[in-house]
Amino acid sequence: MEYVCKIKSPVGMLTVSSDGENILGLWIEGQKYFAHTLDKDSVEKNMPVFEGVRKWLDCYFAEKEPDFMPPLLPKGSPFQKSIWNILCKIPYGQTITYGEIAKQYGVQSKEKPTSPRAVxxxxxxxxxxxxxxxxxxxxxxxxxxxxxxxxxxxxxxxxLEGLYV
Structure with missing residues (x-):
């Protein structure tokens, strides 16, 4: 069973999904691919895991770096998951290019480098x-x-992270 909750934020209404223990999705209303992995039979229900997400978002939108991570379990291919793991390591208040991620992926996977476009x-x-x-x-x-x-x-x-002001 997949559960959802709605959270108001400075960037718009957010829809968060969970299996009850892990966060499976967090989408900004109207974004491209909105809820594209969301189970059609999901149920809106307040779950304890959503409280962790609310605390994380409250900290983030207060312009502070959260010092914890809610449990995440995104759905995707092994390649996508590898790229998302690299994204999680980008420090707060810093940016990285698609090309730099492609190089990191090549080093970590010990495969030939992938293209920035694939990233x-x-x-x-x-x-x-x-x-x-x-x-x-x-x-x-x-x-x-x-x-x-x-x-x-x-x-x-x-x-919010102090960039592009």
Missing amino acids: GGAVGHNQISIIIPCHRVVGANGNLTGYAGGINKKIQLLQ
Whole structure:
């Protein structure tokens, strides 16, 4: 069974999904791929796991780096999960390029490097927005490229972290 809750935030209404123990999704209302992995039979119910997400988001939107991580279990291919793990290691208040992630993936996987475009596809399908910080990924020249929630929301999130003010 998959459970959902709605949380108001400075970037809009958020929909969070969980299996009761782990966070499976967090989407900004209206974003590209909104709730694309959400179980059609999900039930809106307040679960203890959602309290951890609320605390994390309250800290984050108060312009502080959260010092804990709610339990996350995103659905995706092994490649996507590898890229999302790299995203989780991007320090608060810093950015990284798609190309840098591609290089990190190549080193970690001991495979040939992947393309920045393939990384972009995985980043774009991240279903746990904000907590898995895909908003910290920028283009080769530091350009603010693509964000499923929209460039304005990406700017807003980066500004919360002290960037692009």
